[in-house]
Amino acid sequence: MQTPPVDSPPTPPRPRTALGLTWTLAACSALLLTLVAVEWGPLIRLDDDIAATTHRWAVDEPHVTQVMRVLTDWVWDTWTMRLLCAAVVLWLWFRRGDRWTAVWLGATCLLGSLLQQVLKAAVDRPRPVWPDPVDSAHYAAFPSGHAMTATFVCGLLVWLVHYYGASPALRRAVWAVAAVSVAGVGVTRVWLGVHWATDVAGGWLLGVLVTVLAVLVHRRRHP
Template identity: 40%
Template sequence: MSTHRPPTLAPSGQPSWRHRRLDPDHALGLRLTLAAAAAFLVLVPFALLTLLVLGVWAPLHRLDTAVTDALHGYAQDHPAWVVLMRVWTEVFAPMPLRAVALLLVVWLLRRGARRLALWAATTMIVGGLAGPLLKLLVGRDRPELLDPVARAAGYSFPSGHALNATLAAGVLLVVLVPYAGRRATRTALWVAAVLLTVVTGLSRVALGVHFTSDVVAGWLLGVAVVAATTAAFTSWRADTGLRPVGLAADGAADPKVAGRTAP
């Protein structure tokens, strides 16, 4: 039989920082800690990958070149594959994904979920600004191929397509999963999000306009931005004295959104 341990008190008589952040009974603090830790843990491999790219680390360069050459050879022998990848990369390019996110923000505003709408917009904007800035700072050239099957302008690292696909997938999951009552619907949303992220990144390498490390960096940065903005908005909610619920619950708990009375 387990006994409930009283919270560790700080000298002021309030629960300690560790207790507020890690105690499962304090859901807000625990969620904030996990989100901040996730952002940090994802940024570590992203920073390491960036340093390896800047230092032109030979093993990474050989791996990138080998994958690019192999996929380029396959693309040259399979025109239908190139058409499919071109269609996918255009349909799920950054601008169409931002347009979908904008429509989602407008829908949330009309439903009264203003805080969730602001989080979604901030996530897309922060990620959208971070990508081009890092491209300029790193200044990595795109793959140089004989007889390329596609072309793209600008620098290569990180992949903007991979970054924005990850941001859009994260926003769609946070916003839509709470409305999916059936497990099959939730599973379908997760599968769609994974396909959007993975295939969009794959299309950039398959078309020879990005190295594999560019795409991996875009994925990592996207996950880090989603985790960081989630932590920031969760903390902001606590600072403004609102109920300790997550972002998705904030939208779903709104009577205009969920069709029920908020507690």
């Protein structure tokens, strides 16, 4: 039997507000994807400038670069985020008894990961190439899988702690960890020279879009 949420879940946004946010995010994501796909000059030059600067820093600061590797490969890796999502799915299923939300969370994470791979294959953007690389990565660049996965996993978990009426202290802590994780993983990907800045921006936008769409689906079932 499903255990109902306690305390006061966050007030749902007005339908028009939620719909407007969804369309805005979708439009921004589509615009950025299009500009990247057609290799719009000003955007490419901006990416080149940012990449050249951060790569120089990465080469000049090997100790910082090593920390960035640990953070991106272990703390904020896509599989770390997926395992976190799986752990919450199990908690929802067995401890909360909220099987619908458990399935919803697992399905959202799965579909978000599939969307990421489809877009990578469709855009097929090359990653930065360096004569003296400090790290390496595989597959196409846009969008950043690390940034997108961290964004929708953290976004969904932030929403869930509000939905279940967690204490203000816990909500603030989760918000802080989520914000640092989402911003931090983007910084590591650009610092290590394995993504362009717009790959990360695209991952953030798409991650927020996945989160908003998932919350709208959940609220249709539990208004």
